[in-house]
Amino acid sequence: MNARTDIRYFDGKISTAHKASIRPIDGQGLPDGFIVTWQDKAGTEHEKRYFVKDCDYLPAVANAPHAIMLGDGARVEFIGEVPAWLTLANQRLFGRIAIMERRWAWIGASVIIMCVFVFGVLKLGIPMASHHIAQQLPADTLVKLGDQAESYVMELTQPSQLPQARQDEIIALYEKLDGDPKATVIVRGGGDIGANALAIPNNTIIITDELIKLSDDDNEILAVLAHEQGHLVHRHSLEQAISSIGVGVLIVVITGDTSDLLLALPTLLATAQYSQDAELEADQFAIDELKRLGISPAHLASFFEKMKKEHGEGQGHWSMLSTHPKTDERIKQVEQQ
Amino acid sequence: MTDTVFDQHPPHPPTTSPFANESSHTPPTPPPLPPSTHRFAFLGNGMDYFKIWIVNLVLTIITIGFYSPWAKVRRLRYFYGNTQINQRSFDFTANPKRILIGRLIAITLYLIISVTSNLSVEIALIGSALLFLAVPWLIRSSMRFMARNSQYNNVRFGFNGKLGTLYLLFIAMAILGTLSFGLLMPLFWRAFKRYQFDNTYFGQLKFNFGASVGDFYKATLLPMMLFIFMVAALFGIGFSGYMDTTADMDNPAIDTVFLVMIGVFYLGMLLIIPLAKGLLHKAIWSKMSLGNNRFKLVNFSVLKFALINLTNYIAIILSLGLLYPWAAVRLHRYKTETLSLVAVDDFETLTTPSTDNISPVAEEISDVFDIDVSW
Numbered sequence: 001m002n003a004r005t006d007i008r009y010f011d012g013k014i015s016t017a018h019k020a021s022i023r024p025i026d027g028q029g030l031p032d033g034f035i036v037t038w039q040d041k042a043g044t045e046h047e048k049r050y051f052v053k054d055c056d057y058l059p060a061v062a063n064a065p066h067a068i069m070l071g072d073g074a075r076v077e078f079i080g081e082v083p084a085w086l087t088l089a090n091q092r093l094f095g096r097i098a099i100m101e102r103r104w105a106w107i108g109a110s111v112i113i114m115c116v117f118v119f120g121v122l123k124l125g126i127p128m129a130s131h132h133i134a135q136q137l138p139a140d141t142l143v144k145l146g147d148q149a150e151s152y153v154m155e156l157t158q159p160s161q162l163p164q165a166r167q168d169e170i171i172a173l174y175e176k177l178d179g180d181p182k183a184t185v186i187v188r189g190g191g192d193i194g195a196n197a198l199a200i201p202n203n204t205i206i207i208t209d210e211l212i213k214l215s216d217d218d219n220e221i222l223a224v225l226a227h228e229q230g231h232l233v234h235r236h237s238l239e240q241a242i243s244s245i246g247v248g249v250l251i252v253v254i255t256g257d258t259s260d261l262l263l264a265l266p267t268l269l270a271t272a273q274y275s276q277d278a279e280l281e282a283d284q285f286a287i288d289e290l291k292r293l294g295i296s297p298a299h300l301a302s303f304f305e306k307m308k309k310e311h312g313e314g315q316g317h318w319s320m321l322s323t324h325p326k327t328d329e330r331i332k333q334v335e336q337q
Numbered sequence: 338m339t340d341t342v343f344d345q346h347p348p349h350p351p352t353t354s355p356f357a358n359e360s361s362h363t364p365p366t367p368p369p370l371p372p373s374t375h376r377f378a379f380l381g382n383g384m385d386y387f388k389i390w391i392v393n394l395v396l397t398i399i400t401i402g403f404y405s406p407w408a409k410v411r412r413l414r415y416f417y418g419n420t421q422i423n424q425r426s427f428d429f430t431a432n433p434k435r436i437l438i439g440r441l442i443a444i445t446l447y448l449i450i451s452v453t454s455n456l457s458v459e460i461a462l463i464g465s466a467l468l469f470l471a472v473p474w475l476i477r478s479s480m481r482f483m484a485r486n487s488q489y490n491n492v493r494f495g496f497n498g499k500l501g502t503l504y505l506l507f508i509a510m511a512i513l514g515t516l517s518f519g520l521l522m523p524l525f526w527r528a529f530k531r532y533q534f535d536n537t538y539f540g541q542l543k544f545n546f547g548a549s550v551g552d553f554y555k556a557t558l559l560p561m562m563l564f565i566f567m568v569a570a571l572f573g574i575g576f577s578g579y580m581d582t583t584a585d586m587d588n589p590a591i592d593t594v595f596l597v598m599i600g601v602f603y604l605g606m607l608l609i610i611p612l613a614k615g616l617l618h619k620a621i622w623s624k625m626s627l628g629n630n631r632f633k634l635v636n637f638s639v640l641k642f643a644l645i646n647l648t649n650y651i652a653i654i655l656s657l658g659l660l661y662p663w664a665a666v667r668l669h670r671y672k673t674e675t676l677s678l679v680a681v682d683d684f685e686t687l688t689t690p691s692t693d694n695i696s697p698v699a700e701e702i703s704d705v706f707d708i709d710v711s712w
Contacts, residue, residue, distance in 0.1 A: 010491035015540070017490070058430060061411050062385050064418025069430055075491045097396070097411075101388045110395040111659075117398055118657075251658075 005083040009038050011046075012073030022076065024085045025049060031085050036076065048074075052088065059094035062101075121250055127274060130242035134235040139181060142238050146202025153198060153206055158189035160209050170212060173222050174205070177229050177289055185225070187212070195307075197224050199231035201238065214306060222293075223286050223300035230285025236278040243274045283330055287337050301334040372681045376635065379673040381419035383663035389415055390662040406436035417487065420673055431486035473503040484537055498536035506532060527553040530621060539627060547624030556620040560613035567605035571598050611646030615639035622676060630680045637675040645671055 009020035020038035024031035033051040040046060056069040066078040068088070082091065100106040160167055167187045174185045183203045190196060190208035197207045205228045207221070215221050231237070287297040308327045393408035413429040420427050450468065454461030477500055484496035510525040527550055534546040575598055616639055625632040649664035 012491070015490040015492045056430075056432060058414065058428070061389065061414040061418060063380060064414045064426065064428065067428065067430075073491075097392065100392045107388050107391060110391040113395050113398075114391060 003083065003085070004037075006079055007036070008077040008079065009036050010075040010077075011038075011048075012070075012075070017077070020076075022083070022086075031087075034086065036074075050074075052086070055088060057088040057091065059091070060098060118250065122247070126243050126246040126250075127239075127277070130239045130246060130274075133242050134238040137238065142201035142241070143203075146200045146204070146237075150200050150202060150204050150206075153193070153200070154188070156192045157206070157208065158191050160187040160189050162187060162209050162212065166212075169218070170207065170221060173218060174225050174229075176222065176293055177226055178292070179229065181232055183229065183232055197228050199228040199236075201232070201235075203232060205229070205232075215303060216306075217299060217302075219290075219295050219299040220303040220306075222295065223290060223297075223303055226286035226289040227282045227300070229289070230282030231278065233285060234278070234281055236275075236282065240275060240278065280330065280333060283333055287334060291337070297334050297337050301331045304331050304334075372679045374633070375422050375678045375680060377673045377676045377678070378421045379419055379666075379670045380421060381415060381666055381670070383666045386415060386666050387662040403437065406433035406440065409433070409436060416669060420669075422489075422678065425490055427487065427489045429486055430488060431482070473507050474500060477503055480533060480537075489539070492540040495538040496536055497538070498532055502532060523553040523557040524550055526557075526617075534621075534625065542628035542630075545626045546621070547626060548620045549624075552620045552624065553617075556616035557613065560609050560616065563605070563609050563612070567602070567609070571601055574598055574601065607647055607650055608643075611643035611650075612639070614646055615642035618642060618672070627678070630678055633677050633679055634675055635677050642671060 004021040004023045007020050007022050008017040010017055018038035018040070020036050022034050022036050025033040025035055031052070033049055035047055035049050037045065037047050050070055054071045058064075058067040058069065060066045060078075066082050068076040070076065082088065100110075170187055171185045174183070181203045183199070183205045185205045185207065188206055188208055190210040193208065195208060195210035195214050197205065197211055199205050205225060207224065207228075211224065212221060215224075283300065286300050290297045290299065304327050389411055393404070393411060396404040397408050410429065410431055410433045413431075417427040417429040450464035454464045477496075477498055480498065481496045484494040487494040506525065506528055510522075510529075513521050514525055527548065530548075531546040534544045537544045575594065619634060619637060619639055619642075622632055623634050623637075645668055649668060652660040653664055
């Protein structure tokens, strides 16, 4: 069965392809090599032997042909399929991959698998993984970053105008909460950030005069402190940081190209959604704490109402992009308890 | 592990010609033939690439990433194999196993550094300093790898840039670039691209990077001015936003201002980046030559190039990535089909592929250290 197959052959000396043919050499009954035969321009016949083990096989991709790179710098390009007698490394595997790339059934299945995978990773995989990783990491992972954030917030705010006695009352409120990690509560004049409360990952809670004045009842302030404590307990800053890394990796995998910063936009969308979940989770922590202390969770809801009345929804159609869920959604969560 | 900002990416094979005598030695040469113009062509299409891309993705996921080097080689073989000049194609011949080893080493190093840097600040600092120091070396290794594994008509490309030059360039860029508030960046960017092309060979023919400092400043002037204008406008929005707002606990108004700023920034970048890419592409390729043969842009419009980039971004984002293959092919086709080579050298008397200017031993040794860091 000395079938000859026509090929294109580059001899490794000049860069024009020769019209050539290839035929097997039988070792012990099995073809372990082949002979390439070609004519040069002068019409002289040439022949060269190669062993299959010295071949570097490049499987075909669409129009790019099957090719073999040889040890002496020569190259064989097949015009159609690789002849049946020639067995190259991983040839069957790449044959199957080529079939997958041609058949619509496989393409359709692949699209579905990808959609399920991406959706699953975004909705379940990344949140779960970042939650677990965040819980496993040492407690002080973000302390340095937190210290920076704290000094930044201190610059934005002024010293509190409230009498020291009132400040101490607020700090004493926090003592009622189940504090693990234990936070330092600081009262500040709102300045640029207005009525606000922040949980900083170095275990600091900052609450502003304006927010304290907005409340009618210390239980409302307690509810706010409990909400912020919820962020610390659940290590939301850490989770958020890990999530955005995860989304970034996913984008790199899909596009196979990281050089375009613009494609990071979806990261923004995805992390905003995680952050909404984090707010609701912090609310839930506050609700549970208030219940434990025998205080009605309604105080949390009434404070939300107050903010809404004071400033309006303020987010409207930005809600998908926004880092905070709609107030009504949050009130509903309280009422369901 | 990233391609970094340096636009040396894969789906654009170093474009070149086979039509050449030895260009380095001086006459006596045979009387020169009249120059002939050869157009580059791209035969691929979005649907074909989509099929390869989606199968690559699924197999990469199923094999938890181990298939990704094979995926990369298939992707590049598709782009190279469909890029033609004179009815002959390019080829990408890397062995995926080598890419896999490179990636495994890189990931291991990254993991070691990121885990140990949690232990102490000193290790964290040393780790990131080492990573930073390794960047020029990694970039050069990647350039060598990509060049060596690219070929046309069995003639390999090569890259022999000196590592010291790249380090000097990076140090100068880090110091002077910062001191000049970025005003010297076009200068450094040109120096980097020149380093990249002037050290690239096709067989024995050397690429010549002709774009001058002036060309680079001309190309970046408009995008830079637009960028400065946009940043100023953003400060305006941000400032007035802060003034109007008395933020409450959940700060929705501040969030909105912030989001509007991000939105404007993205919109601005969506317009500026494609424009800058187009202008630089033109500056670089209209003055490039290979030996005695000149590259020429044919019917290349910066605006059209920018528009293709812009609509690509929009299509990719709106389709949640599914139109990525279509976008990649569209851009590559435009780059390819607007490029031509004016060849003075004869097509039939070609360079000999075996006489690489790097000795075989040096080739073997450097091969061990050439890893691929681009994705």
